[in-house]
Amino acid sequence: MQEAGDLKPAPLGRASDEDLMRRTQNGDKQAFSLLYERYSTSVLSYLYRMLGNVEDVESIGQEVFLRAFRFAPTYKYPQKLSTWLFTITRNLAINQARRKKRNPVRSVTELNLEGVDASGDPYQVAVKATDNAEKQEEIARMLKALDDLPSDQKEVIVLGVFQDLSYAQMEEITGTKAVTLRSRMFHGLKRLGRTLGAAVEETGGEASE
């Protein structure tokens, strides 16, 4: 394994996540800023999808990256950096969700996020995805139904489908066995599939009226 101080003189932009993290462990803020550039959208989008609440995304997002920098020395190669980062993000999101239950009143900070309006509306997302009006309706319905899934099923879909994390990574992040995660993915998508099935029946009914 490469030691923390044993750094290759590679251009930072092309360095691997793990190399950048080793540099960050030595206090290199430029390396950390590249990691931030790579992962900020992913982390913030995960928070937005899981918490569904724009007000929390900014403050938790700040805390995630601040902790990632502060606790960089605790990162151990060969763990994937994305796994390590999403473990921090998930823990903070869970804490925030618990705190929110107890304390729905919160000081709201200014919002410094881009794309909230467009990407938060399932219909706008669907319109950008396809010109087919029927398909647009189906996609929007699916995205709306996602929020109604049980949280464990929603989580595996958000991590696996939207964040592209493998079952092995999700197992490490959530502490849940991969086979259970597969089952949750299966059941979650089955529920979403039923939404489509119901929509087809509904549309059929409307057509006959």
Added chain:
Amino acid sequence: MSETISTTDEQLAADPFLQLLTDALRAGPGSPEWQQAVARVNAGEKGPGDEYALLVQARENLAAGKAYREVKPGVGFTRKLFSSIATDTAAAKKNPLSASLISYIGAGLVVATIGVILFWLTQGTGESEELATLLFANTRLSTDFKSALPTGWKTFGPLVVDPAKGLMPTWTGKSDKVLGGGVVSTDAMRASEPFQVEATFQFQKLSDDIIPQLFVTDDPDFSKETGISPHELVWEVSGKAQHVALPETQLLTSVSRPVVENQNITVRIVVGVNNAVILSDGNVLWTGASQLARKPRYVGVRLLCRGEGKDNRVIVKQLRVMTK
């Protein structure tokens, strides 16, 4: 639709096709797993085809909607983060200095300690631990909320408060939104001068709908909607828990001292040049970099209310600012 697909963890683990299918469902359209699984479903090799078809369709729709709730950091977000990191790094660099000084103290340089502590307080270096033990003997500002506010204080915020009978809301409306209001000092404390702000809160009844806060701000530009300033160190009680919120992150840190009803709590925020300590009934709740700018500082108490106005569930009994 009939429930015929095997779905228990054991069945999933034992069935190679279900393994392939769940791999495909994660990896999504375009992946080799997807092509294999869909081909087998389309060939009718595995059974209830209509349900598999819906699964596949659901996954395709999710792939098409991948932009759902995708957000990017704005310039302000990035600036704020790296400013916090810079503060953090600066604070970390100061720690070795404190540690070495402590070792000197351990070696017997007791006399020099007094000078060093004084130096820390004036230079803002390694001051956290000392702040909690400093004696603040001079009252700079004080009010016991038994009569009109004395000079040096003013009310603020959209929530109207009565400062003459113990500070409490007098607003009589109803609101689903959070309204804030309170009392803040009009005289600023210099950033270079350590001080302590102390307030006593009486909790008649605990509720999420009324949140008392004690704060120190370096930017007393209070929001017209909530009465919150943009950069403040805050102690508060919400529900039954005491929390601390920092100016930069605005993230609440829950501290492990629950509040009980029909109890008074005296809270002190001791502020140095760079650091601060928050104590509740003499117990240290939090200590660290205050994140306050080296600008004049204003102190105050605020009530954040939602629901019905006028009530006496939480009353502020006194508020004072002390200096050395």
